[in-house]
Amino acid sequence: MPNQLFENIKQLRLTPLLNQGAFGVEKEGQRVTGLGALSQQPHPSELGSRTFHPYIATDFAEMQTELVTDTFEQTVDVQQQLLALEQVLQSSMADSEYIWPLSMPPLLPDDELTIPISEYTPAVKAYRDYLTKRYGRRLQMVSGIHYNFSLSSTLIVRLFDEYYHDHYVSLKDFSDALYIQIAQNYVRYHYVLTYLFGASPIAEPGFLEDMTKLPEHPVRSLRSSELFGYSNKQLLIHFDSVAAYVDSMRQAIANGDLISEREFYGTVRLRSHSLDQMLETGVDYLEFRGFDINPYTATGIDQQQLDFLHLFFMYLLSLPKLSGDLATQIQTGRQLNDTVALENPLQPSQLQTQLKTVMADLAQFITDYHLNERFKQAWTVMNERVQDHRQTLSYRLTQAIEEDSLKAFALKQAKRFKCELTETPYQLQGYTDMELSTQMLMFDAFQKGLHVAVLDRDEQFIELTYQHHHELVKNGNITSLDRLISGPLVDNKVVTKILLASHGMRVPAGAEYTALETAVADYQAAFGQRAIVIKPKHSNMGAGITTFLTRPSEADFIAAFKLAQTYDQQILVEEFIAGSEYRFLVMNHKVQAVLERIPANVVGDGRSTIAQLVAKKNDNPLRGEAHLTPLQNIRLSERELLMLKQQGYRPEDVPLRGSQVFLLQNSNVSNGGDSVDVTDEMDQSYFAIAEQAADILNLNITGIDIIVPNLYQPYDPEHPEMAVVLEANYNPAMLMHLFPMMGQARRVSMTVLQLLFPELAIETD
Amino acid sequence: MPNQLFENIKQLRLTPLLNQGAFGVEKEGQRVTGLGALSQQPHPSELGSRTFHPYIATDFAEMQTELVTDTFEQTVDVQQQLLALEQVLQSSMADSEYIWPLSMPPLLPDDELTIPISEYTPAVKAYRDYLTKRYGRRLQMVSGIHYNFSLSSTLIVRLFDEYYHDHYVSLKDFSDALYIQIAQNYVRYHYVLTYLFGASPIAEPGFLEDMTKLPEHPVRSLRSSELFGYSNKQLLIHFDSVAAYVDSMRQAIANGDLISEREFYGTVRLRSHSLDQMLETGVDYLEFRGFDINPYTATGIDQQQLDFLHLFFMYLLSLPKLSGDLATQIQTGRQLNDTVALENPLQPSQLQTQLKTVMADLAQFITDYHLNERFKQAWTVMNERVQDHRQTLSYRLTQAIEEDSLKAFALKQAKRFKCELTETPYQLQGYTDMELSTQMLMFDAFQKGLHVAVLDRDEQFIELTYQHHHELVKNGNITSLDRLISGPLVDNKVVTKILLASHGMRVPAGAEYTALETAVADYQAAFGQRAIVIKPKHSNMGAGITTFLTRPSEADFIAAFKLAQTYDQQILVEEFIAGSEYRFLVMNHKVQAVLERIPANVVGDGRSTIAQLVAKKNDNPLRGEAHLTPLQNIRLSERELLMLKQQGYRPEDVPLRGSQVFLLQNSNVSNGGDSVDVTDEMDQSYFAIAEQAADILNLNITGIDIIVPNLYQPYDPEHPEMAVVLEANYNPAMLMHLFPMMGQARRVSMTVLQLLFPELAIETD
Known part of the structure; x- marks a missing residue:
């Protein structure tokens, strides 16, 4: 199996870079009522404006929410942010609303035109109208997970610098070749993921005007099938090279087969800022669009899936280039996928042998390249599904069907997730290791649509951004709104009191001492019968502080002074103010x-x-x-x-x-x-x-x-x-x-x- | 000797408050050339504007500088600020200028009207013209030290609250009584200070048009004598009470004897914001004006003098009220003072017996009230002068007279002081225990006329003020000009680099680690042949940093990583940039x-x-x-x-x-x-x-x-x-x-x- 690329990676000691990459996820989900009907309420107003919200928007329909994570170098960060966004979304909805945890929509109305589309700008509305006309609204109500991936740029640069600069004209060409390789093999091996992740065995009533057109038995993934999923009909987008991809895409747009690149519903897209840009600077990342919502996790995709996908993409890169005619190979891949997608999940797959081979190869791949433990864990979970079809999501869901519907199951899950996400409102899920105040500020920022970047997690350092306006925040409210001098100022109780008193404010009388003798003399002279407090100048959470509600004896005074001295050299003796x-x-x-x-x-x-x-x-x-x-x-x-x-x-x-x-x-x-x-x-x-x-x-x-x-x-x-x-x-x-x-x-x-x-x-x- | 007041102080355990008070000094001094002539240069432009400068201004003549300290609770602070001001003044003058270290002016011109008066505002000029007319310019060229003093307000309040509230109508009345007592006795015992501090044995040529009018022999203090010092002629200001003081002052002004209160040249003045204010809220402090410049110290008054005066004022308070007719007593005091002032300093004083008695009383006073060590030190120095007249300033100066002039001596002292004050320009004398950067900022602030308050000396915390504009500064340049968030931001090297890099700046590549294993793997994978630096995330002065100019062996990498770990848990591994x-x-x-x-x-x-x-x-x-x-x-x-x-x-x-x-x-x-x-x-x-x-x-x-x-x-x-x-x-x-x-x-x-x-x-x- 190991190809030359991976031999080089090993030789150049670059295998640790295989653990890295860049990842992002988009997740759609329908707001529903407690009875499982589409919610008729507008998008929650708490969530700020959809015109700029970077994380929480709506997809086709008004109740069809879309969560978009940032791009992270670790999948665990993606999962954490997705969880946080899910919490923010669900906390911002009406008490009576839930997120439908399935890809296939809940019961749809007889007249699909009564489904409210989200039309918050004229351009958005125009595009929705176009989709309605072309595909109908029902199909657009299917939800799923998109997964964006790019390789470690360091890996690409190091490989190019140390080996491939003789084989490719430019770094871009080398990089593009890697992505093309993954994309081609992805189409070929898509069926593996459909088997493992498929979770749309049936559609709820109303999904088709004529429901009898659906398969007679449950399947692994209606959504991933050619017939019932998204599809651009017979459209052929080429994956021979980036240039071919761009050409075929442009052709399709020119022909009117696509209104724009975004209408391309392939399982994988090459992505850059634009098609022009892609030709100039190469592929930025790959977008994989084929994943059903996992109804067993609030985020719709779990950590093992995220890691398995990462592993799988690297594995695809390690496979030999597809031999023979590429179009034929791609066609084969589509057929295999369709086969798996429409299989009865209660039976083992017809492709079990191939699946087992892939899993064995993956195990070897992990070993060969010393990949992180998380890949092994992900592999283990997925391997169980291959070894025993009863572990697949589609099997488990099929078991949950009652009266040709998953509604009862879906509502149970939806309610459980909402409860879990909202039961500790003082936490932001995904970031519970951070200070609670920072969690709360991040919650608010996510809610209102500020971009949130955790710059240093241990130090509670975040950056908030709105358009070109950046603000740093540490510990929840240390910001640019205050002055640098203010930190040392209020840390210094003596200086603070001097300033307040000089402006006529009443502060506790007192003085600062280092010598016990002076303090004793002064206390005798200056404090009379007043209650006093003795404390270290720089104290923390009340340590070393003694309060005397009546004038202390000299011995007690000395004892308290010495206690304070164990915390700081400078000691404050102040009058104690009752109240x-x-x-x-x-x-x-x-x-x-x-x-x-x-x-x-x-x-x-x-x-x-x-x-x-x-x-x-x-x-x-x-x-x-x-x-x-x-x-x-x-x-x-x-x-x-x-x-x-x-x-x-x-x-x-x-x-x-x-x-x-x-x-x-x-x-x-x-x-x-x-x-x-x-x-x-x-x-x-x-x-x-x-x-x-x-x-x-x-x-x-x-x-x-x-x-x-x-x-x-x-x-x-x-x-x-x-x-x-x-x-x-x-x-x-x-x-x-x-x-x-x-x-x-x-x-x-x-x-x-x-x-x-x-x-x-x-x-x- | 102990009167009831001091018995009460002892009984109420208030003696420590005797060590406190409020103190301020004003010091005049003539700018002269290296040959001892009055400087003809204008007031140094470096010193900002005299219209608002709180510390350094000019007195009567353009070259007659006046230093004014703030009011401090400790005499040592007065001395320190005075020293700093003297340094700032002398550093701001021309290289060829010095400060004449004697009270009596240097050689004055034949035509006194050629002495340039300082006339930086019309009001200032008008007053100078008035003085010229009334007293002539020569007399105004005499310089001296003014000493402002008030008792510890806590002492006054505690005494009133715990004993004297039955004896006086108000706190103000009690307080005024204390100050009146000091002022009365001061006039009576002024001769003691004239003996100890007198330092104007002769006048330089030109001080009088007819120099033969001066005493034939040197004296202790021309300046403190009735005849040759400042004097309001036969003007009698009453010290029976504050009301009597104000009445007599107003009368003198109404009569045209004085143009205003400030023309009163008595050896002690009761001070408040105004005479009206004094009647309403009482005496704020006493101003003592009788002190010759001490030519043996750059500041014109040394620490022992400052402390002895403090001691002496308290002693005056402890004396019995003057018996009999007050005017007679005051007249006696004046006569005694004039006697001492005009004595030949080469002989013991006629009043030596009385002087010795006072010194013995003072020694007892120190012991009785457990006064601080600094009072003992001051007493010891002064006692030596009483026991042996050859230790007095006036004796020593008389020894230094050459050809009826102190010019040679004065110039030697002036040059020595200037050298001492300016030889370490990176320090601000008086504040050399503080950080050098804070010393420099304070130097600049003193120079330009900003008010400077040291709020916390150990922590380098100062407040600068111009009119109503206050600014805090810590460590020389931590100010309100920067943001609170910036402290933690630049302390965090990782976040700093993230921000710089995100704006397209080139920063050293690298990452943050806690685990050695990850760091080793990454270094192998990511750094290639590049030179690297391994350092603790939060480092100080370069501790724990290792630089490898060529790719280190794994063992060396690990050793360096472990060294860094002894300073911090988080370790940065960065590329090393040559240059x-x-x-x-x-x-x-x-x-x-x-x-x-x-x-x-x-x-x-x-x-x-x-x-x-x-x-x-x-x-x-x-x-x-x-x-x-x-x-x-x-x-x-x-x-x-x-x-x-x-x-x-x-x-x-x-x-x-x-x-x-x-x-x-x-x-x-x-x-x-x-x-x-x-x-x-x-x-x-x-x-x-x-x-x-x-x-x-x-x-x-x-x-x-x-x-x-x-x-x-x-x-x-x-x-x-x-x-x-x-x-x-x-x-x-x-x-x-x-x-x-x-x-x-x-x-x-x-x-x-x-x-x-x-x-x-x-x-x-």
Whole structure:
């Protein structure tokens, strides 16, 4: 089997580049009602405008959604983005809508002209009208998966530079030859994929005006068959060379067989920006259009399929050039495919021997070129289908047919997928390893049609693009809207306080120390009977902070100072301000949300122990561990036990009904605290304080922490102690506003998008 | 001695607050020629505009400079800023100018009207004309030190809150009482300071039209005497109370004795924004005007004097209220002062007994209230002067008189001070513990008249202000001119490269790895025969970086990868681009300077060993250790020895004459590298590349590192390898442009100010 090309790849030690490539997927799907009828609702308005949306649009019909991924170097990235898009789509639809998980459409109306076509621009409508006239609307209601593929450009360049520059006039010619080779063999071996992926055994009523024209028995793939799938009739597009392909395509257009290249329904297309461009710079990628929607996965195509296709294309490249007359070979390929497509899936294939040979060859191919583990996994799954036809999708679907329909099965799957995709709205499927705030921002961006590129996943670095406007975002809201100096500014609590105080704002009195002696002397002199806080200058999540609600003894003061010193050399000693602390999220000079954070606590029911109350509170699905959920579990670690002990409690004690027991002093949500939205409760007069603080610090997106003794009592400038500003943040948490434990959710991630892309005129709810 | 006030301070444990206060100094000084004549040159144009300059202006005469410090809580800060201002002033004057270090002016012209008055506004000129008429110009040529002081406001508040609120109607009344007490006793005990600080034993010729009117012998302080110093004749301003002070001042103005409050030449003034304001909100601070310039220190007043004054004022507060008739007491004080002022400094004082008593009291005061060490130091210095009159400034100056003149001595001191202040132009005296780049920016800001506040000294955080426009600067050029996102952006080399490459810029090919296996496979596959660099993703100063100029063996690759892994989990493997690396400093979309950095090296002279050549090169005063100088010493540590060994050298080898021996590969100036300004040599076509990179990354102030094989050859877009962009910086070093080892210096810190304050229209040279 190994041809010269692959011998060279091996010799030049380029086999690792076989694992690479460029991949993209398009997936169509019908919106249906809970009863399986075509949805009559318009495309979801939440999804921005179809005129520019790069990911979520409509295909032929108004309810026929189309998801388009970006091009990625790894198939796993394709799968992740597709999953995310599916979630965004399904979250944006009406509660009563689902995505039909089959290629063959659900029950169609008697009069096909009542199927609403998507006609959001005049050009779109004109093309739909043309298709209606030429093929009828029913056929256009079939959905599928398109898969775009190109080889690693490094592989092509290295091969050309180190060997093939003597054999080909140019890099382009060499590259084109590789793609032509894949395309030719693809047509020849298409039947393998139809066997493995075929998933359209029957059509639902209404697909044909005369349903009796359909095969009498279920088949592997109606959609992949010559007769019932898309087809350009007898049109012959040549695959002898790129030039021949372009010529025949131009001829077909000139003849009126095709209105444009896009009407060519072949199983594989050579792709470039245009036919002219292709002649000049060569094939950019191949587009494979032959895949049924896999109803066992929400994305319509699973990871094994994506990887198997990649493997399969490389395998096609490794095969000898088709011998003899190419047209005959292609004809043979079509016949084999049609045979497999129309076989009864309940029987083994007539081509099982050939299929087994291909699978054996593929296994050898994987071994020969040391391909990645993922190829082996994909091969294993597919090989099971070859060895046993009962593992094929078409067999399994055929088993699910009730009364000549897959409707019940399809609805069950559709509802399951929608549930899975929407049950954790604080996550974006496919990106759940990233910070939740970044996931939410990406959700919003995908929804509104901004282009999203994850530039550095571990560092939560994304780029958002609308037309030629690029914006970088890190950690959900670090953007170009703020100033470079603001990071070090708000990280420096002393400087922050100096600035706020110099503009007349009330901040906690205090000073910065390195020497214990000076701090002790000052505390004796300057603080009187006031409560004080001792904390490291640069602290994290409340570590090393001690609060004294009454004047501490000198020994206690020293102990607390030394504790803080274990975290930082510089120690702050500040007055402690009594009152509730509120987080004001300010964006663009306006308060967007106000949150009260309450330290971890439980409220007694008169029956349960503290430990039981904690467990019960942690049952809230919004609570979890490791920042994977909007709220964090309350723990019963040493800190909490100490705090309980100070109040005379043990975990096994049963608090009185209605009595609140605190487990920590620190109100960070990340320490199990509660979050309560009080935006509507907080007197508006305090908004101005937060906005002024943000302006003084020159922050566009910030969280300002303010102590307010009574949120209902209007602020009185004669009593500045009514609003004491503690600190600001340049990367304020958004999640606690998006998913507060209590109170109204505020979609503040969308506000970030609004500010970054004012030209989009996004509205938030 | 201890009165009730201080008993209360002790009891309330407020003694630490005695160490605090608020302090400011004004210092006048005449610009003179190297021969001791008044300079005829105008006020230095480098010093911006006197109409708003907060620190450096002119007093009566055009050459009479006036330095004004900010108000600080610590005297040490006053001294530091004063030193910095003195450096800025003297660095901005002509090479041939000096600052006369005596209170009494140098030789004055026969016709006093030829002394040019400073008349930069009509109002200024009008006042100068008035003074000329009333006092003559000669008297106005006397210079001195003013010292502004207020008590710790916390001390006043705590005392009032915890004790005196029953004794005074208001905090203001209590506070005013404290200041009145100091002011009264100050007049009474002024002679102590005249003895200790007096430094005007004689006047230079021309001070009086009739010089014979002067005392026949040298005195302690002509300037502090009733007859020869400033004086409002028989004017009596009352110090019985604030109200009495204001009343008598208003009366004097109404009578025409004073044109305004500012003409009052008393040794102490009560100060507030205005007399009206003083009645309403009380005394803000006291202004003490009686101090001769100390010719033994560049700032005219040294740290011990500043601290002794602080101590003395508190001591005055601790004394019993003056008994009997206040006017008589004040008259007594004046007489005592005049006695001391006109004594022959070569003799002990007639008041030595009283002086010794005061010093003993002060010693007790320090002990009683556990005052800081610095008070003890100041007391010790002053006590020596009391115990031995030969230690007084006036004695020492009298010894220095030659031919009835101090000119020779004064010029020697003036030249010494100028030399000391200007010999390390890369430092700002008073702030030498800060980063050099921040020192330079502060120098420029002080020079141009921006207000400078050091908000956090350890963190190089300063605030610059012009009128109501505030700008924060950290580390010399982290400002509001750049975006918050830019910090993480350029810190992330992978994202930086993605962005640059996506805009068509040439960057080194490469990828990011965590797994060794993947990296090895890729390096085999993707890099061919190219040279490569292996480095930690987040690296610092070149640590963990290995460069292979030819394709490494697998073992070497693995070793280098593992070395990098000791610094970071993420490892970058990149192609190595041959050619010189240049730093393009881009500000405001324009290249400001281009620097070539050459790794640590020596050039053989045919006689010296490598070790000797290193030592010789390190003799350059710009080279030093620990970033205290613009260039760093070349070391001979393990790294350098290894590099030598690889070239077959030992430190004791003598390289051939003219041969260059490199001691490191890394070209960082911080590793002993050379810096060569090539702004004028670099072909302009490369400027556009650097500017484009800055624009792509949305950076206003940045250093772009670009490999250019031939800086003279214009860039050809057909050959993108002629400019490979390596990385960008958001806090680019400025020092190497300000003080390159070779080539033209570029004042890029001033450019930062220009950009931050365009309204100032600063010009750079």
